[in-house]
Amino acid sequence: MSFSPNSLPIILGAPGVKGKSVTKLTKKGGLTEFMQSIIVEKQEVKEPFYVLNLGVVMSLHEKWTRNLPMIHPFYAVKCNPEPALLGTLAALGANFDCASKGEIEAVLALGVSPDRIVFANPCKAESHIKYAARVGVNLTTFDSRDELGKIRKWHPECKLLIRIKPPLECKTRRELSSKFGALAEEILPLLRAVKAFGLSVVGVAFHIGSAATDLRPYCEAIAAAKAVFETAILLGMPKMHVLDVGGGFTADSYFDEAVPVIKAALQDYFSNEPGLTVISEPERFFAETSSTLATNIIGKRVRGELREYWINDGTYGSLNGIQRDNISPTFTCTPLAWKSSPSNPTCKGLNTFKSTVFGPTCDSLDTVLKGHQLPELQVSDWLVFPEMGAYTAAGGSNFNGFNMASTSTYLAL
Known part of the structure; x- marks a missing residue:
């Protein structure tokens, strides 16, 4: 490459x-x-x-930027935490998806600013939440009322992404929806809880699974995310402005096929959202090959x-x-x-x-x-x-x- x-x-x-x-x-x-x-x-x-x-990493980052310039990658550290890989991606401008105190420490040790990290674990240990608050990692995901309670107690200034379960199941190497993601009927009560707790939800996150082979779930999940944006407005909450389309990308023909599908879905459902920030959590895409x-x-x-x-x-x-x-x-x-x-x-x-x-x-x-x-x-x-x-x-x-x-x-x- x-x-x-x-x-x-x-x-x-x-x-x-x-x-x-x-x-x-x-x-x-x-x-x-x-x-x-x-x-x-x-x-x-x-x-x-x-x-x-590292030449492959650079080529893949250029490919991502060329094909999906509107989506900022937050590399999922869990996939491969090799410092040279993390440092290369940081130097190229990528941000990071961390799921634990240890992963946050590994990224910060490279001199990366904490505002380039999303704490993308919907269920976090209290000690990890405290650590995130202490070092200034101020964006995280949640999908339950109990998680909101922990965040309210230990990091109330943290901005939130509500993690939703993709409406459509798909074949993946690693299925995630059975463990994470709020169900459709849980979203309204969760948003009400956010409002009652005085917290700030700024967007929606989903993940269709690792190494997905089906493109339809992206469209369905983006449509579902738009519905959450609209629900928040109906509740009188501040307008959301972040959409996290998760990971699941591989550096092969699947990526080439996924690009136009995702672009079209964003155009269909979010073209009237000025100021929207779209992020993703690619892992295999940068690391595997x-x-x-x-x-x-x-x-x-x-x-x-x-x-x-x-x-x-x-x-x-x-x-x-x-x-x-x-x-x-x-x-x-x-x-x-x-x-x-x-x-x-x-x-x-x-x-x-x-x-x-x-x-x-x-x-x-x-x-x-x-x-x-x-x-x-x-x-x-x-x-x-x-x-x-x-x-x-x-x-x-x-x-x-x-x-x-x-x-x-x-x-x-």
């Missing part, structure tokens, strides 16, 4: 990036060559590692024509999406046969065998791939997984004593 060279000095000086080594990739085979150079340095350690391509994971083969077993390999990361670590998203393994990987085929490390043209890839733990569920075609590999060779920036390290654990903190991140452009 291409990016404006004018952004380069901004990124190299960004918090989380400044002072770190950033490798310029060649146009042909650059990532593979860079990973090989890292492997040479790690011959003794052989721990898994990531390569974060920007990182690549390299894992080392630590074990091998041959059973007839079947090859079985163990790698030093798995479903309790970076590849946790296999279990977390309750999907069949769809990860693809490519070999870097540094030990068995140094003259042809990508194993181009070599015969392949039906292979199973296990993670390092003692749980039999820690299975990454089954029936995957791989060339003959050896212990100490590597397997590389692309598009591993979203909900990978962020969702990993230290189960069985395998420490996610040992997974380093290298920066590239």
Whole structure:
């Protein structure tokens, strides 16, 4: 992906990036060559590692700005809190969606102003609300009367977004509406409670789910948000001026299809709302395709024509999406046969065998791939997984004593 060279000095000086080594990739085979150079340095350690391509992040930010200039992105930190990623997005002008004290601390530590944060968790611990009040994070979401009670007690000056449940269910990798979002019949009582408590609701938020595959829920949710705006006016409340259309975007053809649909829905329902601020909470869009994971083969077993390999990361670590998203393994990987085929490390043209890839733990569920075609590999060779920036390290654990903190991140452009 291409990016404006004018952004380069901004990124190299960004918090989380400044002072770190950033490798310029060649146009042909650059990532593979860079990973090989890292492997040479790690011959003794052989721990898994990531390569974060900041050039991809810049290109995606430019794509967002070009296609949805009317929607300001608030990157969802939960997806990938890598400081270099956060710092790059901050330097490019993106804001942040934080769901906890820890995430707010991570963003503020990069020098980001608290007014660039939305505390987008409809159910917050009281201690986290107190912290937000202390550091000046003054925009949050809610979807219940009890949450309003906590906010009135600990952060009464905070501006509010009422989180609504999207009217139309859709297929997503991660469904959210069962946990968050006020039902249609709850909205009027909640707005009355806001008014009674003397709080300030400034807008509406919704989230159709992570990695959505259906576009209709955006239209239905935007229409429902407009109805909430109108209900507030009927109650004599100050006019709302913020619409949060949530996340669920991926950096593929779905985004290209979603753009005209969202624009049309905003035009249909909010064209008569001067001064409206539209924000979103993208996560996978910026993170997923920007990182690549390299894992080392630590074990091998041959059973007839079947090859079985163990790698030093798995479903309790970076590849946790296999279990977390309750999907069949769809990860693809490519070999870097540094030990068995140094003259042809990508194993181009070599015969392949039906292979199973296990993670390092003692749980039999820690299975990454089954029936995957791989060339003959050896212990100490590597397997590389692309598009591993979203909900990978962020969702990993230290189960069985395998420490996610040992997974380093290298920066590239």
